[in-house]
Amino acid sequence: MFSCRRVIAVAALAALPVLAPPVMSPVLAQDAPNLKKDMVGQWELATTERSKTCVVTLKGDAAPQGLKLELEPGCAAALPFTKDITSWNIKGLGDIVRLQDAAGQPVIDFTEVESGIFEGLRTNEGVYILQNLAAARSLAKSMDQMIGDWSMVRGNGQAVCGLTLTNTEAGQDNFQVFLKPKCDPAVAAFAPTQWRLDHGQMQLMSSKGETWQFEADDNAQWRRVPDSADPLIMIRGQ
Structure with a gap:
């Protein structure tokens, strides 16, 4: 037998209005044209450590299967797979930047991982980065300025340690760093082996997985963060 409470519940459900199927948000439909417009211009296609680079100019003019692009003459030598690229397009839900061949098939697909920076994976080759050319060159210039001796x-x-930042690749966008003799015990125990620039910070990393972060104090020095009453500051070696 049905209880009175169950009958009331069923009746209440039956009285609810029938809801229409959900309507897809128009935002997704606008993503493709917006991204397509934003992508027109010059981009750097590179390996993650930027040891091999290629300048790609994405255009808004129509081409067979997509949109026109230009590759600088040295691209095929630096990145052999680029010889198959003939056009570009926006795919997926408007969030994939595709560099494609003459048949419209993907040579490499990129997705945005942070503002203005896209990552793409080629099987058995690894990850490649597509970044606004001006931003990429600005980063390269900043890195070049960091290379050398620091105190x-x-x-x-009071000096506590000397170290040398190099441009020798150590994988994953990191570069080798070497401590000089007679460092303060705390720095010697940290024993950084790699460094990198990341989102405006200079990072020192040890083989134990520890990271020290520094932010630019001015054009000449970097201060460890979070700040403390007895801060550590990196200045150019004398």
């Missing part, structure tokens, strides 16, 4: 000092100016 790590306390807030009172």
